[in-house]
Amino acid sequence: MSEVDVETRLAELAVDASVCTACRLSETRTQAVFADGSSVADIMFIGEGPGFYEDREGLPFVGKAGMLLNRLLRQVGLSRADVYIANVVKCRPPGNRDPRPDEIEACKHFLVEQIKLVDPVVVMTMGNFSTKLLLNTATGITRTRGTVYPWWNRVVIPTFHPAAALRSGPAMMDTIRGDLELAVRTVRQGMEGSSPAEEEPDGGGDDPVGQQPEQLGLFG
Numbered sequence: 001m002s003e004v005d006v007e008t009r010l011a012e013l014a015v016d017a018s019v020c021t022a023c024r025l026s027e028t029r030t031q032a033v034f035a036d037g038s039s040v041a042d043i044m045f046i047g048e049g050p051g052f053y054e055d056r057e058g059l060p061f062v063g064k065a066g067m068l069l070n071r072l073l074r075q076v077g078l079s080r081a082d083v084y085i086a087n088v089v090k091c092r093p094p095g096n097r098d099p100r101p102d103e104i105e106a107c108k109h110f111l112v113e114q115i116k117l118v119d120p121v122v123v124m125t126m127g128n129f130s131t132k133l134l135l136n137t138a139t140g141i142t143r144t145r146g147t148v149y150p151w152w153n154r155v156v157i158p159t160f161h162p163a164a165a166l167r168s169g170p171a172m173m174d175t176i177r178g179d180l181e182l183a184v185r186t187v188r189q190g191m192e193g194s195s196p197a198e199e200e201p202d203g204g205g206d207d208p209v210g211q212q213p214e215q216l217g218l219f220g
């Protein structure tokens with residue numbers, strides 16, 4: 001598919017999301033928040049769902065967590081325009097509560113299409129919700145992080161959610177920065193023809209979840 005076709009299809013999907021009424025979140029949203037960034041990005045970030053500022057502005061990660069994400073991106077030589085940023089659910093859960101399983105299920109098809117269309121080398125899942133969804137696991141982010149997961153001809157690199165780092169402090173920010181550096185290296189190695197999936201970040205996980213893409217539910 002050409003770059004223009006990808007852009008066109010993503011724009012159509014954004015319109016679909018803006019009028020979607022598949023779950024109760026449509027009743028309380030100001031607007032759907034579809035994505036930001038480049039449709040040809042090598043690195044795609046997936047958060048949880050829009051918060052207050054995202055709901056108001058119509059863009060993902062524009063509040064405090066977004067400011068931190070922007071800063072961390074800059075520190076590894078990237079800007080928002082270089083990457084693609086989306087969420088598991090496109091509409092704000094009231095009061096920023098966790099998205100519910102039926103809401104995630106109702107919204108999943110948008111994310112699947114976004115991943116297929118952008119076709120990134122690396123998907124960085126930020127926090128529990130996106131990590132659990134993509135890796136089809138109940139294991140939380142603290143245990144899943146630290147491993148590079150082969151995933152549908154690309155890799156998933158889970159990292160902590162920037163909002164968690166804001167609460168937790170500098171050590172977690174350093175960890176996210178390290179994971180971002182790993183993503184950048186992984187893309188570079190992919191371009192050089194070596195296998196990015198063979199590299200593990202510090203600590204390397206045991207018992208990696210979802211090593212076989214066939215076992216993962218998202219595209220099933």
Ligand code: URA
Pocket residue numbers: 047048049050051054059060061062063065066087163
């Ligand atoms: N947190 C998220 O998970 N996504 C956003 O867009 C903003 C905050």
